[in-house]
Amino acid sequence: MAKFKVLAMDDVAPEGLEPLYKESDIEVVIGTKMTEDELSAVIGEYDAMIVRSATKVTPKVLENASKLKIVGRAGVGVDNIDLDAATQHGVLVVNAPDGNTIAATEQTVALMLSLARNIPQAATKLKNGTWDKNSFVGVELRGKKLGIIGLGRIGSAVARRAQALEMDIIGYDPYISAEKAADMGIKLATLEELLKTADFITVHMPKTKETSNMLNEQAFAVMKDGVRIINCARGGIIDEAVLYKYMKSGKVAGAALDVFEKEPTTESPLFELNNFIATPHLGASTEEAQLNVAIDVAKEIVNALHDDVVHNTVNVPSVNPEVMVKIQPYLKLAERLGKFQAQLVEGRVNKLEIIYNGDLAQEDVKPVTTAVLKGFLDPILQESVNYVNAPLLAKNRGITVEQTVGGEAEGYASLITLKVISDKGEKAVCGTLFQDNDPRIVMIDGYRIDAIPEGNMLYIPHMDKPRIIGPVGTIIGEHNINIASMQVGRKEIGGKAVMMLSVDCPVPDEVLKAITEIDGVLDIKFISL
Ligand SMILES: NC(=O)c1ccc[n+]([C@@H]2O[C@H](COP(=O)([O-])OP(=O)(O)OC[C@H]3O[C@@H](n4cnc5c(N)ncnc54)[C@H](O)[C@@H]3O)[C@@H](O)[C@H]2O)c1
Numbered sequence: 461m462a463k464f465k466v467l468a469m470d471d472v473a474p475e476g477l478e479p480l481y482k483e484s485d486i487e488v489v490i491g492t493k494m495t496e497d498e499l500s501a502v503i504g505e506y507d508a509m510i511v512r513s514a515t516k517v518t519p520k521v522l523e524n525a526s527k528l529k530i531v532g533r534a535g536v537g538v539d540n541i542d543l544d545a546a547t548q549h550g551v552l553v554v555n556a557p558d559g560n561t562i563a564a565t566e567q568t569v570a571l572m573l574s575l576a577r578n579i580p581q582a583a584t585k586l587k588n589g590t591w592d593k594n595s596f597v598g599v600e601l602r603g604k605k606l607g608i609i610g611l612g613r614i615g616s617a618v619a620r621r622a623q624a625l626e627m628d629i630i631g632y633d634p635y636i637s638a639e640k641a642a643d644m645g646i647k648l649a650t651l652e653e654l655l656k657t658a659d660f661i662t663v664h665m666p667k668t669k670e671t672s673n674m675l676n677e678q679a680f681a682v683m684k685d686g687v688r689i690i691n692c693a694r695g696g697i698i699d700e701a702v703l704y705k706y707m708k709s710g711k712v713a714g715a716a717l718d719v720f721e722k723e724p725t726t727e728s729p730l731f732e733l734n735n736f737i738a739t740p741h742l743g744a745s746t747e748e749a750q751l752n753v754a755i756d757v758a759k760e761i762v763n764a765l766h767d768d769v770v771h772n773t774v775n776v777p778s779v780n781p782e783v784m785v786k787i788q789p790y791l792k793l794a795e796r797l798g799k800f801q802a803q804l805v806e807g808r809v810n811k812l813e814i815i816y817n818g819d820l821a822q823e824d825v826k827p828v829t830t831a832v833l834k835g836f837l838d839p840i841l842q843e844s845v846n847y848v849n850a851p852l853l854a855k856n857r858g859i860t861v862e863q864t865v866g867g868e869a870e871g872y873a874s875l876i877t878l879k880v881i882s883d884k885g886e887k888a889v890c891g892t893l894f895q896d897n898d899p900r901i902v903m904i905d906g907y908r909i910d911a912i913p914e915g916n917m918l919y920i921p922h923m924d925k926p927r928i929i930g931p932v933g934t935i936i937g938e939h940n941i942n943i944a945s946m947q948v949g950r951k952e953i954g955g956k957a958v959m960m961l962s963v964d965c966p967v968p969d970e971v972l973k974a975i976t977e978i979d980g981v982l983d984i985k986f987i988s989l
């Protein structure tokens with residue numbers, strides 16, 4: 461039986477699933493349309509799921525997804541996936557942002573040309589038996605002003621094609637600079653200026669709280685008479701009732717929608733209007749795009765299931781692959797430092813401070829910080845903690861996380877310091893990598909040691925005086941526990957010192973108690989990594 465099960469929904473291109481079929485430990489199940497209840501009833505069996513826009517990945521579905529590690533969106537828009545719930549449940553969401561850009565761009569241009577020349581209407585009339593040369597006189601695109609709202613992958617690709625059609629392009633996107641727009645040959649404008657002056661308006665942004673109903677009553681009211689509107693992005697960015705009103709009044713000369721407020725739909729007042737063109741969310745529906753997006757998410761799922769690097773993450777920050785190669789070896793060290801500190805610290809934890817020194821400080825260390833958090837929360841929480849939900853779980857528990865990058869690394873190539881601040885004080889543990897991938901704890905609260913953070917460990921702060929190390933060894937030996945290694949660190953002769961032991965099995969409470977009774981032993985902690 462395969463180790464992992466992947467549910468592929470929404471008629472995702474079967475040939476694109478090849479990267480999954482090639483893996484002997486992965487079984488692919490092709491799902492058919494399901495209600496929320498039906499999907500909730502079966503999702504518990506699956507480790508991964510692929511969707512397009514039809515399947516809604518709701519909080520209820522995610523609550524029942526006990527094994528689910530990743531949802532792959534074979535396309536761009538993730539508005540059908542509840543990202544907050546996915547993050548809360550530790551489910552990674554990835555999309556395939558590049559694979560259907562050209563398809564959606566060409567659909568937009570096709571709809572713009574169709575609007576200008578009434579192609580679908582004329583074709584339908586002719587096929588219905590009428591040779592009508594008079595009703596379908598169109599307009600040329602050359603010299604017309606095209607207003608593009610959203611200048612990302614598709615918006616900018618539409619601009620390039622519209623330039624070839626000799627259109628004058630004006631754009632609105634609050635998240636790109638005027639210089640970047642100018643490089644694309646687009647004049648950046650305010651939304652109002654665009655709405656007031658454009659002959660054609662096309663929208664290309666994601667559907668968010670901010671963009672929902674962005675083309676509303678106020679927006680239509682200021683538009684130029686005779687404007688033509690295209691939406692190949694998401695239903696609900698344009699208020700359909702308001703569009704209908706302004707099409708009826710004649711202010712809007714034509715509109716073409718590929719996407720609708722409610723999908724699927726076969727009924728809309730807009731369908732009655734001759735100057736309205738509709739397609740059933742076909743923007744990404746080309747053979748090429750479907751193959752591209754399916755291959756892209758299938759590869760991401762293989763990587764995620766095999767604990768390899770995943771690129772197009774939607775609910776966690778994605779990391780450039782070159783940076784990932786450099787920081788990857790530190791993830792294990794970071795997780796161990798977190799886990800070590802979780803078992804060392806006492807009291808109510810308020811803050812984790814993670815300080816990076818040396819070479820590592822030059823890199824994007826956010827994932828390393830997440831690894832520290834994951835390690836720290838794992839022994840503390842009942843729920844499963846992973847790279848997706850660790851920052852949220854820390855925040856929900858009122859733990860502040862501070863990441864700082866410093867300079868020199870005290871003679872090491874790189875050093876990670878994890879300070880944990882609780883209502884009972886502060887503990888600091890430093891770790892590094894020997895020979896680039898061998899994790900070591902090299903300092904605890906300023907005491908230098910050299911301990912491999914793995915297996916069963918004993919941390920024993922004590923006074924630096926004779927008759928401590930021997931009795932500790934004796935008690936442990938008497939209980940038939942083998943000591944694999946031991947290090948001692950002190951700051952000054954006769955002062956406080958720390959002892960770290962690695963032992964081959966867990967240490968029972970009575971042994972810990974016997975050790976604390978040795979004169980000069982200040983405390984003891986059993987740590988399991
Ligand atoms: N019809 C289809 O089948 C189809 C196919 C592919 C993509 N899409 C949709 O097209 C949209 C764009 O896709 P993309 O790949 O170009 O995405 P993208 O992320 O590359 O670009 C989106 C752009 O919108 C901008 N933006 C965000 N909020 C904005 C706002 N309030 N006002 C103006 N601009 C804003 C962003 O800055 C960004 O530049 C998405 O909604 C996607 O789901 C639809």
Ligand SMILES: O=C(O)[C@H](O)COP(=O)(O)O
Binds near residue numbers: 513534535537538741
């Ligand atoms: O956001 C997207 O990628 C498109 O809307 C495509 O949606 P689809 O995969 O359901 O066709």
